[in-house]
Amino acid sequence: MAHDTPKILIQLDPDKQASVFDRVVAVDAGVDHLFSYRGVVPGDVQALVHGSIFTRGFDQLKNTAIFIGGSDMAAGEALLEAVKASFFGPFRVSVMLDPNGSNTTAAAAVLRVLEGFNGTVQGHDSAVLAATGPVGRRVAMLLAHLGARVRVGSRQLCKSVSLAESLGESTDKLFLPFETSSDEVTAEGLDGAEIVVAAGAAGVTLLTGNVLKKLHKLKVTIDLNAVSPAGIEGVKPQDKKTEKDGYLAWGALGVGSLKMKIHKAGIQRLFISNDLIIDALESFEIGRELA
Numbered sequence: 458m459a460h461d462t463p464k465i466l467i468q469l470d471p472d473k474q475a476s477v478f479d480r481v482v483a484v485d486a487g488v489d490h491l492f493s494y495r496g497v498v499p500g501d502v503q504a505l506v507h508g509s510i511f512t513r514g515f516d517q518l519k520n521t522a523i524f525i526g527g528s529d530m531a532a533g534e535a536l537l538e539a540v541k542a543s544f545f546g547p548f549r550v551s552v553m554l555d556p557n558g559s560n561t562t563a564a565a566a567v568l569r570v571l572e573g574f575n576g577t578v579q580g581h582d583s584a585v586l587a588a589t590g591p592v593g594r595r596v597a598m599l600l601a602h603l604g605a606r607v608r609v610g611s612r613q614l615c616k617s618v619s620l621a622e623s624l625g626e627s628t629d630k631l632f633l634p635f636e637t638s639s640d641e642v643t644a645e646g647l648d649g650a651e652i653v654v655a656a657g658a659a660g661v662t663l664l665t666g667n668v669l670k671k672l673h674k675l676k677v678t679i680d681l682n683a684v685s686p687a688g689i690e691g692v693k694p695q696d697k698k699t700e701k702d703g704y705l706a707w708g709a710l711g712v713g714s715l716k717m718k719i720h721k722a723g724i725q726r727l728f729i730s731n732d733l734i735i736d737a738l739e740s741f742e743i744g745r746e747l748a
């Protein structure tokens with residue numbers, strides 16, 4: 458009987474230092490060997506991929522996989538394209554993309570929204586604050602994928618308009634842009650929203666108590682910012698399905714534990730076959746199985 462080769466995870470990181478966070482999760486996910494490459498640019502990728510696909514027999518290629526991390530989603534996406542372009546035919550290995558935890562965080566946030574809505578958001582009104590960031594963009598895409606009506610917010614209307622267009626083109630769904638430059642316009646943009654996900658930069662309040670009290674249909678809020686002050690006034694990082702004034706709230710830590718489970722399970726999933734690409738939707742489906 459052929460014995461299984463050790464599980465090798467190849468970490469491609471565009472940053473100056475390979476992420477310690479990503480390395481710890483890889484070890485905790487049970488990989489046997491972690492090969493970490495830092496400062497990786499698309500031009501480096503083909504040689505690295507060829508090293509991974511020409512060394513083991515087809516039946517053992519599933520025991521080699523690639524994780525693309527780091528802190529920059531756009532740089533990670535460029536590496537993923539270069540990785541895919543370096544595969545040919547059956548010569549390929551499975552790949553997970555999760556720079557800055559964007560995919561796994563968005564997946565966990567949307568799963569928490571679903572929990573607050575008894576499993577379906579079809580036809581419900583949602584809004585993503587700071588949807589222009591890597592996490593917010595993916596939250597918006599996943600909510601639309603589940604059939605919610607989605608508004609995407611930015612401090613600058615022109616940014617939310619171009620984001621809505623770009624998301625519309627990539628998903629074939631409708632996204633409504635709104636502006637968050639003041640309480641007044643934020644309240645207008647959020648009028649009637651049942652779901653609000655705040656995906657703003659750390660330590661920035663996007664939704665004040667003054668605006669919150671005008672949102673009479675609000676049922677679920679998610680604040681992904683863990684750094685004081687809160688992204689949504691009154692939501693604490695440790696909130697987890699906490700009852701507030703008429704709505705349920707999750708804070709960054711309340712979402713983070715599920716995010717960590719999805720990240721770890723995603724890495725484990727890579728070694729099931731040699732042809733998986735784990736991006737935002739796949740991370741969400743992994744989370745759905747875990748939740």
Ligand SMILES: NC(=O)c1ccc[n+]([C@@H]2O[C@H](COP(=O)([O-])OP(=O)(O)OC[C@H]3O[C@@H](n4cnc5c(N)ncnc54)[C@H](OP(=O)(O)O)[C@@H]3O)[C@@H](O)[C@H]2O)c1
Nearest residue numbers: 562587589590591592611612656657658659681682709713
């Ligand atoms: N809980 C977890 O496990 C977990 C994991 C990863 C990330 N996170 C958190 O998730 C959030 C989103 O992450 P990200 O990487 O997508 O965020 P990001 O790129 O740093 O920022 C997202 C958006 O926030 C807005 N923004 C930036 N600086 C601002 C400022 N000074 N004032 C007001 N708005 C500002 C910008 O939108 P506009 O310019 O369009 O307004 C930006 O596109 C962060 O708070 C991050 O710490 C949580």
